[in-house]
Amino acid sequence: MGLLDFLFRKKIKADFVSSYEEKCKQSIPSQRPIDQLTFIVLDTETTGLNPEKDKIVSFGAVKIHHGKILVKNSREFYFETSENKNEALKVHEVLYPKDPVRMEAFAKDLLSFLEHHIIVGHHIGFDLKVLENSLSSFGLKKFLNPVLDTQYLAVRLEKGYHYDISTGKPGEYSLDSLCERYKIPLNDRHTAAGDSFLTAQLLLKLLKKAEKIGIGDFKSLMR
């Protein structure tokens, strides 16, 4: 791919981005009960903690439809980055994947997988930034889906709206401690797919908890 090509791409919006944006215009009715909603729970692993600079290394996601995690509708992708190439040489089998995915194929798949469903993740803001940066070359500016952070939801359910997480114990709402608290065995921790599966199980438990205190539909869940 030449430089011109690359520049050109940046400006032009890819067709699959347009059709994703079109799809997102379809809003979810505020009255829809929680057990009828569709969620995409996702996680990324990156080369560092700076979403502007660091690159995506792997991606994992599962779909929750009508209260069920559908294993069949899960995703797992690995990417090639200059950094992990070096790493990969060192720890070949352990870290890296047989077939890294091309960014374009990934972008297409991701957007058609997301549709207009609710995006869920733990600290999801970070993952979304990383993904937006990765997809910007196809003309995607921003994800248009409703977004739900499991960390925020857990805090809201346990402490209420106005709780300031920084005043609590450090790490009290990390994925690790939440999984421990909600009795979810920490399998495959620190792989993107494994973490998305853990987060999805956490979400199922949080949603039941939410329903108990009267958070029953889309509107009240996203408040």
Next chain:
Amino acid sequence: MSNVIVNRVKEFLKQFPPFSFIDEKSLEAVAREVEVKYYEKDEVLFTKGEEAQDCFFVLKEGSVKLFDVKNEQENIIEICDEGDVFGVLALLGKRPYILNAKAQEDSLVYAIPVLTFEQLLQQNSRVSLYFAAGFASGQVVVRNDLSDSQKARSIFSQASEDKGLLIFTGNSDFNYSKEVLTCSLDSTIQQAARMMGEKGVGSIIIVNEQNHPLGIITDKDIRNRFVVKALPFHTPVSHLMSTPVLTKSQSSDFSDLYLTMVKSRLHHLIFTEDGSPDSPVTGILSDHDLLLSQGNSPAVLIKALMNTDEVKEMAKIRNRAEQLLRYYLENEVSMDFVANIISEINDIIIQKALKLAELKLQAEFPEAKKVKYCFVSLGSEGREEQLLRTDLDNAIIFENVPETALEETQKYFLELGELVVEILLSCGFQPCPAKMMANNPKWCQPLAEWKQYFSEWILTPTQDSLLKATIFFDFRAIYGQKQLANALTEHIYQEISTKNIFLNFLAKNALLNPPPLGFFRNFILEKSGEQRDKFDIKLRAMMPLADIARLLVLSHKIVGVNNTFKRFEKLAELEPNYGELMLEAGKAYEILMRMRAIEGIKNQSSGRYISPEDLGKLQRQLLKNTFYPIDELQKIIKVRYQLDYFGN
């Protein structure tokens, strides 16, 4: 798909039989299809009598109890632990659950689709043996400590002892007929049929001199094997009867009877004195009796619906209605009756949904809630023909309000519509892709606006307005002020009487449907797309009939007959010279409805696309015969309208 996740699921399953008998590759295929669900303590997984879901369960963590309720007492049969497999009766086909399952602690459950597993059952004899052992011994849980097939086999061999059958309810739960109609082996079919007719029963047992059962003939046999084949009246019963018969002693317990009928897929079981075929007949049990014993009669379902305010409960009852529907279809109960019952159930669900929605919104809209309105169903539901839960088409008509109140009023009804649609979706109905639903601002309007709509469609019959006409003209009031719907109907007839030419357009539209048969009398199949090589029964056969019935009913200004086959019955009265054709058209429509519903239930789809290859020869012929009245009617319409029109 994520390998990490699939592997995680696979590794778990692998620890427990029968999954431990499955090779890596097949097990991976199973793991891929798993759905993970979380149940809180005291949440119900399934209830007794409810139709089996299309999956069975493996407990990942927590604890689930299986229990029966007898005299309002909970009788715990099993407590499932990690790795236990339960709800396996689903593998025997869509039969109702025999127990209740409830989470005893917060539980994570893996649901495994039956479809995935069925193939495995056929290929892997160890797995199937394992399950067979479980079924035969009446086990409700596939225990994880029976880890080798040796053990499975030994249980299998003692199956007849039925020691595990305590799990079923006692004998008192079902009724059967003690008075059995019998005839001797040398009777003719005509005699047997006359006896059945006189007693008003659906079956007759053929016995020898000692009253031992030899065979059975049912209504269905007479229709399918006698009338269709045009056998002579004096054919002996021995020629037609099903033999040998399945016999049991009436002191057998329910479970035994139940499983026998499930496994043999027979509809009747004959009771004899000692349970063998070589003793006198004492009674007969039909699967209808069994169905009733599980609380699946329409009356029971309707009563249950009336008594609940829980959407989840409503959804469950609607699922049970589907089971009833299947039974009716299989047993060729008259379409009129079936459509009536199912429409009644659907209507009650809608009425319930509206009441729930009204309650929820009343505080927020103190003024708007006083406005009178009518909720109407459109399309097939409006015609009382919606057997399967296909697309929702509905609308709200509210009374005219002053300009100043309009915005608030419409806001109220839109929210009402939204809530109702959401409840209906939760009950398993599908949304209308064209959004012809009460939550669409366009179809949630005051009466004046609705009159305007219809006037416009009638005045300017464009392609689009004709399409709308076909859906909206079949509206039927479900809830609220029926006068509003009646006022609209009156308005429509007034408009049509001054713009007669509208009917010509409607007639033309009714002839636009593509023909069902090609030049060589072969079915015209879909050429491309997902439904390639299938026959579109809705577009090519049902719509032409529904369109013609609507047109003719409108032309005679008939009010209140919405059903397509009832419309044809009415038309037969009004146009006696075409009486026979009209009746035939009505019959044809009933057959098409039945075929579509059977197809839909079989494939869990809308039933719209049928593959002719899968139909038996008889059914193919039956389907073709339904096209004859379409053809004839279209000829009549052509003469009556189009030619007149061009003559103008």
